Amino acid sequence: MSELLNFNFPPEPAVDRVTLFADVILPLPLPKLYTYRIPFEMNDEVLVGVRVIVQFGAKKVLSCIVADIHENAPADYQAKYVLDVLDDKPIVTAPQLKLFKWIADYYMCTLGEVINAALPSALKLSSESRLQLHPSYEPEEDDIPLATQEVKIIYALQQNQALTFTEVGNLLQLKNYHKYIKSLIQKEAIIIFEQVSDKYSPKVVKKVRLSEHFVQEEAMLEELFAQLTPKPKQLDILLNYLQKVPVHQDKNLNIRGLEKNVLTGNPHLSQSAITSLIRKGVLEQFDQIVSRFPTDFGAMQMPMALSEHQAEAREEILGLFKQKDTVLLHGVTGSGKTEVYIDLIKHALEGGGQVLYLLPEIALTAQIVTRLMKVFGDQLGVYHSKFSDNERAEVWQGILSGKFQVVVGVRSSIFLPFHNLSLVIIDEEHEPSYKQYDPAPRYNARETALMMAHLQGAKTLLGSATPSVETYHNCKTGRWGLVSMTKRFGAAQMPDIELVNTRDEQKRKKMHSHFSAKLINEIEARLHRQEQVILFQNRRGYAPFIACDECSWIPKCKHCAVSLSYHKYNQELRCHYCGYHERMPSDCPACGATTLKSMGFGTEKVEDELKLMLPNAEVQRMDLDTTKKKNSYQQIIADFESGRTNILVGTQMVTKGLDFENVSLVGILNADTIINFPDFRAHERAYQLFVQVSGRAGRKGKHGTVIIQTRDPLQSIFRKVRNNDYLALYEHEIEERMRFNFPPFVRMIKITVKHEDERTAENSAIVLAKELTDQLSKEQVLGPEVPYIFKIRNLFLQEIHIKLPRQSGQLSSSKRMIADTIHQLKLLPDFKGLRVVVDVDPA
Numbered sequence: 001m002s003e004l005l006n007f008n009f010p011p012e013p014a015v016d017r018v019t020l021f022a023d024v025i026l027p028l029p030l031p032k033l034y035t036y037r038i039p040f041e042m043n044d045e046v047l048v049g050v051r052v053i054v055q056f057g058a059k060k061v062l063s064c065i066v067a068d069i070h071e072n073a074p075a076d077y078q079a080k081y082v083l084d085v086l087d088d089k090p091i092v093t094a095p096q097l098k099l100f101k102w103i104a105d106y107y108m109c110t111l112g113e114v115i116n117a118a119l120p121s122a123l124k125l126s127s128e129s130r131l132q133l134h135p136s137y138e139p140e141e142d143d144i145p146l147a148t149q150e151v152k153i154i155y156a157l158q159q160n161q162a163l164t165f166t167e168v169g170n171l172l173q174l175k176n177y178h179k180y181i182k183s184l185i186q187k188e189a190i191i192i193f194e195q196v197s198d199k200y201s202p203k204v205v206k207k208v209r210l211s212e213h214f215v216q217e218e219a220m221l222e223e224l225f226a227q228l229t230p231k232p233k234q235l236d237i238l239l240n241y242l243q244k245v246p247v248h249q250d251k252n253l254n255i256r257g258l259e260k261n262v263l264t265g266n267p268h269l270s271q272s273a274i275t276s277l278i279r280k281g282v283l284e285q286f287d288q289i290v291s292r293f294p295t296d297f298g299a300m301q302m303p304m305a306l307s308e309h310q311a312e313a314r315e316e317i318l319g320l321f322k323q324k325d326t327v328l329l330h331g332v333t334g335s336g337k338t339e340v341y342i343d344l345i346k347h348a349l350e351g352g353g354q355v356l357y358l359l360p361e362i363a364l365t366a367q368i369v370t371r372l373m374k375v376f377g378d379q380l381g382v383y384h385s386k387f388s389d390n391e392r393a394e395v396w397q398g399i400l401s402g403k404f405q406v407v408v409g410v411r412s413s414i415f416l417p418f419h420n421l422s423l424v425i426i427d428e429e430h431e432p433s434y435k436q437y438d439p440a441p442r443y444n445a446r447e448t449a450l451m452m453a454h455l456q457g458a459k460t461l462l463g464s465a466t467p468s469v470e471t472y473h474n475c476k477t478g479r480w481g482l483v484s485m486t487k488r489f490g491a492a493q494m495p496d497i498e499l500v501n502t503r504d505e506q507k508r509k510k511m512h513s514h515f516s517a518k519l520i521n522e523i524e525a526r527l528h529r530q531e532q533v534i535l536f537q538n539r540r541g542y543a544p545f546i547a548c549d550e551c552s553w554i555p556k557c558k559h560c561a562v563s564l565s566y567h568k569y570n571q572e573l574r575c576h577y578c579g580y581h582e583r584m585p586s587d588c589p590a591c592g593a594t595t596l597k598s599m600g601f602g603t604e605k606v607e608d609e610l611k612l613m614l615p616n617a618e619v620q621r622m623d624l625d626t627t628k629k630k631n632s633y634q635q636i637i638a639d640f641e642s643g644r645t646n647i648l649v650g651t652q653m654v655t656k657g658l659d660f661e662n663v664s665l666v667g668i669l670n671a672d673t674i675i676n677f678p679d680f681r682a683h684e685r686a687y688q689l690f691v692q693v694s695g696r697a698g699r700k701g702k703h704g705t706v707i708i709q710t711r712d713p714l715q716s717i718f719r720k721v722r723n724n725d726y727l728a729l730y731e732h733e734i735e736e737r738m739r740f741n742f743p744p745f746v747r748m749i750k751i752t753v754k755h756e757d758e759r760t761a762e763n764s765a766i767v768l769a770k771e772l773t774d775q776l777s778k779e780q781v782l783g784p785e786v787p788y789i790f791k792i793r794n795l796f797l798q799e800i801h802i803k804l805p806r807q808s809g810q811l812s813s814s815k816r817m818i819a820d821t822i823h824q825l826k827l828l829p830d831f832k833g834l835r836v837v838v839d840v841d842p843a
């Protein structure tokens, strides 16, 4: 037959066969793209944006993204073949590739680093060597004795079938585990194999349904009943199925069937009878791929009707969008910006475009998602780091397939495969958490989202009660539109803000530990009225450090130049920079005294003391330590919303955009550490933080009070906060920035030089600064300087700050020059082992 076909249809003439090459992005920090040859038979399958498998180096097999296809063979090496194609359709879209290139250029990193951050790991392929038991290995009759570590590996392999090298390392908790692997191979107990696997697996449920002929013909079903009558257990199952899936009412219901575990999980039904029915072909088993996300949203709701102010703001925004691509909605806390966003999202969806709604913090998504689900149902995708990899891959695929038209997410959502965006919303646009510090790409999601919108012709709405100076400046100069809402929604008023001088209170012995008498009285009054309280302290843990009362010994991190923080609940001293931890000693290791005292205070101590002072109050804490688990944010927020908790204590997590109706008091326990931060943005940040946390009080009806504890109430910032006078802040700041040449008048780049050896770090930084100064100017290169924390993870640090003019041509040539200079520096033999981190627009 096939010969006949060949005879009738001769192969196409070879002239039509073009040799194509693919440039691919490997998920590695490599400076350039690699070119692979596409085998002819894959010419139609390899598309820009699909994943292909290639060999890289002698042993590695990797999956990578095709960035370009062309006919030019590489000049300096022989291209290897693409081994396989993984996707029928691109999983990275064309506008996404453009954006990724922009990120790599602008933030001075490689495309590989961008792809690595962008793709959920479930979409990245791994080729890792794996171990499995040797097929002929018989553990019972072994005569070669195994070391304890080897027994552990064998045991785990019996449980898991296969392990990667990394898994073995974790299992043994050892770095030099390779020798055990080698020994087991020699003993022929295990073998090694290479496996490329697609890690994303859809969620599948086992289902059963009635075989179709029983449904289509009633007579058949009746006969079945007759047949099963002598077998009551099987009959029971049939009846149970028909009760859950009433096919006599609607035959189509049978197609969806019933989850098998509804039957197998029922203790009154016989398991063996289920199996018999399946074996006899009465029931038929099948698998169904289901979504990992909820499909039941409760009753769908219409968006709330906008107030007059909100409707006005919306009209202004839409009007401005006709002339400008970007608009800032500057609305005071509680003015109802969220409802305006929802209205605009609806509008954008009706026009057929996609929408991205960015939020700075997972805690905030918990509240807003509930609200949006009710309006947008299963069109809404949610994306953040507390999701499992498979869930993230599912959102990614859902956007590609068109299932999700709106996505709410944090920073990393800017990597998602949108191709038809019409609106981007950046809520709380001033938030520093939009900036990624580590690892590369060190991007700012606000700037990146603006670029993404630009590339796809979408409009961007930024929102904040306390806009960043940069954003407001763009509005003032007319580049962006500005819309203001100056009143809270409904009858709610702005809260009263009172200052308590803790220095005076201390002298007058009016402080109970970290609480002024005023703050305690106010808390008690709220509890009495069944109202709620939020307390803010900008440090987690119990105390930032401990000290011996006798000899002044202070425990420090072994790897970093910081003191260890005390965490009381697990009696641990912990480094907040590298994670190093040790047990809290009972006496001073230096002098043996038993007088170790905790100094300063964090959220844990606030919680502890509240519980002692107010034993009847329910106190909960929200900080990094209490929100490690996947649903802990939701739980804490739900408990507070429902009134189960009376007082919520937290770090900056409690300050952002949260909306509770019953909170009438907010306390800021120690304002001073926030104001005295050594940074040109310190004043701006402090204002934002105070106004935002204050903004959680009195949002619905009840009058709100804010108490700020400080040792220096006369500082000018408090006047601005009390008067909610953003303009005063902006004008003061913009003048300073202009005078001292800071953003938005220049672009900053921070270069951190790191080395194990303190002198090498210092010397290399001096050389680098000199080289850069020669190419730029003295005014543009600041430093090197030893940062306040001069050693982290055993590396000594030096910092250089660079100020560049904003014109984009100059900016990119300067960046190239900086990258080159660093590259040259690292090649010098004196500076072996040097690491240099470049952070563009540091936060």
Ligand SMILES: Nc1ncnc2c1ncn2[C@@H]1O[C@H](COP(=O)(O)OP(=O)(O)OP(=O)(O)O)[C@@H](O)[C@H]1O
Residues within 6 Å of the ligand: 304, 305, 306, 307, 310, 331, 332, 333, 334, 335, 336, 337, 338, 339, 464, 465, 489, 656, 657, 658, 659, 695, 699, 700
């Ligand atoms: N049109 C409306 N109808 C009914 N309730 C509304 C309406 N608009 C806003 N609200 C309510 O007013 C409160 C404040 O609104 P929202 O949380 O949107 O404020 P916001 O401007 O985002 O404040 P923040 O800057 O502090 O986050 C919410 O509880 C919200 O449900």
Ligand SMILES: [Zn+2]
Residues within 6 Å of the ligand: 557, 558, 559, 560, 575, 576, 577, 578, 579, 580, 793
């Ligand atoms: Zn450390």
